[in-house]
Amino acid sequence: xxxxxxxxxxxxxxxxxxxxxxxxxxxxxxxxxxxxxxxxxxxxxxxxxxxxxxxxxxxxxxxxxxxxxxxxxxxxxxxxxxxxxxxxxxxxxxxxxxxxxxxxxxxxxxxxxx
Amino acid sequence: xxxxxxxxxxxxxxxxxxxxxxxxxxxxxxxxxxxxxxxxxxxxxxxxxxxxxxxxxxxxxxxxxxxxxxxxxxxxxxxxxxxxxxxxxxxxxxxxxxxxxxxxxxxxxxxxxxxx
Numbered sequence: 001x002x003x004x005x006x007x008x009x010x011x012x013x014x015x016x017x018x019x020x021x022x023x024x025x026x027x028x029x030x031x032x033x034x035x036x037x038x039x040x041x042x043x044x045x046x047x048x049x050x051x052x053x054x055x056x057x058x059x060x061x062x063x064x065x066x067x068x069x070x071x072x073x074x075x076x077x078x079x080x081x082x083x084x085x086x087x088x089x090x091x092x093x094x095x096x097x098x099x100x101x102x103x104x105x106x107x108x109x110x111x112x113x114x
Numbered sequence: 115x116x117x118x119x120x121x122x123x124x125x126x127x128x129x130x131x132x133x134x135x136x137x138x139x140x141x142x143x144x145x146x147x148x149x150x151x152x153x154x155x156x157x158x159x160x161x162x163x164x165x166x167x168x169x170x171x172x173x174x175x176x177x178x179x180x181x182x183x184x185x186x187x188x189x190x191x192x193x194x195x196x197x198x199x200x201x202x203x204x205x206x207x208x209x210x211x212x213x214x215x216x217x218x219x220x221x222x223x224x225x226x227x228x229x230x
Contacts (some may be wrong), residue, residue: 004156036221043118043221043222043223043224044157044221045115045203045221045222046209049218091157093219098172100162100169101147101159101162101170101173102147102159102219103156103159104149104156104157105153105156105160106156106158107154107156
């Protein structure tokens with residue numbers, strides 16, 4: 001089956017620290033991979049995505065590389081800010097193989113302290 | 115362009131009552147999805163509409179849940195009767211899929227449902 005596993009939170013960092021949130025997946029075929037972010041009181045927003053192996057998605061200083069050999073899509077940021085405090089969801093989405101829906105991880109809450 | 119909107123933002127009801135959630139997708143989006151996040155766990159797919167037709171409802175938990183999308187515009191998700199385990203955040207998403215092109219789903223802010 002299809003599933004996503006991401007590291008449990010909460011993750012608490014000081015401002016300007018390096019961030020890694022691990023995400024691994026199990027899927028049939030070659031899905032697209034996503035990171036969504038939910039800021040307090042808001043809905044899910046697309047942060048970045050990668051549609052094939054070795055692609056790197058990036059946005060707002062965040063990066064993630066689609067690693068087929070390790071079935072991973074870890075999220076990284078070199079220097080976090082207080083405004084990055086949110087819940088981050090890793091997800092996979094398949095279109096070509098007839099499972100056109102998202103499979104999400106359980107979310108990782110990030111707290112960044114000044 | 116207005117995003118996906120959901121109503122209400124919060125709902126607190128007693129076990130056994132009925133609640134109806136509404137989702138207004140982005141105008142022109144044929145695809146509409148419902149998802150649910152229960153008690154801090156993963157966000158799970160409930161169902162998918164293409165216009166007014168149910169494309170996939172494999173994620174619907176049981177027959178207490180009824181989703182409709184009359185006229186292919188807004189959608190409602192009714193829970194009747196509600197149980198304690200139905201508490202969670204219900205997300206709606208919409209997309210405009212072009213043939214052969216990866217779609218991007220746009221999510222609404224969610225409805226937080228608490229069943230007491």
